Amino acid sequence: MVGKHWTEDELIYLEYFVFENDSKLKEASCFLGRSVNAIRKKLSQLRKNKDYNVGYMHRLWTEEELNFIKRNYTQMTYEDIAKKLNRGAAAVELIARENGIRKHKKLKDFDTEIRELATSGYCPAEIARELNIKAGSVRSYMIAQNINYRTLSKSESLIRARERSTWKETNSFLFKD
Incomplete structure (x- = not known):
């Protein structure tokens, strides 16, 4: 069974429809009087044809989605946010x-501290x-700025490391009198 041929106007509409990316395939199918599958197939063919500038359609980001990302970006992974938003x-x-949403603050934001x-x-x-903040990042920032x-002497560094270490506590059985 052969379907009806696509007119030049319909092809131009499809190209513009994808360029605008502001509505769903269902709307285009109603406007053109064709099935959603027919439109998908034709868009796939047009992408392969160099005469047409047809890209892929992407769902536009809503204000609610952007706000959700801003609120949860530092606490959740990309994957978790993507699952919640179906992206x-x-x-x-x-x-x-x-x-401009960042997981970590810029070191410049901590400059005065x-x-x-x-x-x-x-x-x-x-x-x-x-x-x-990571020590290497702070050191690099301080050098760049x-x-x-103050640098610690070897003995000071060793004393501080021993103070922070939990090794002696976790291995106290070795030091029984």
């Missing part, structure tokens, strides 16, 4: 990046622990 994890990551702690005599590792900081 792909890569799409969630991309839309977050495009909207870093400078205050450094002038108070804190070393980069202590500043990192205080601000809950020419922030002077």
Whole structure:
């Protein structure tokens, strides 16, 4: 069974329909008087034809979805957000990046605290622990911003490491009198 042929106007409408990306295939099928499957098949054929500029249709992001991402981006993984929104994890990551939503604050946001702690005599590792940031990131930031900081001597470093270590407590059976 051969279906009806597509007119040039219908093809132009499909190309524009995909370009606008503002409605569903069901609406196009009603407008053109064709089935949704017929439209899907024709769009697939048009994508392969270099004369037509037909991309893939993507569901537009709603304001509610963007707000959900903003509220939950730091607590949830991309995959969890994607499942909740019925989207792909890569799409969630991309839309977050495009909207300036970040999982972590920029170190520049902590600049005043870093400078205050450094002038108070804190070393980069202590500043990192205080601000809950990676020590290497803090050290690199301080070097890049020419922030002077105190370096610990080997003995000071060893003493502090021993104070923080739980090894002796967990292996106390080795030190019984």
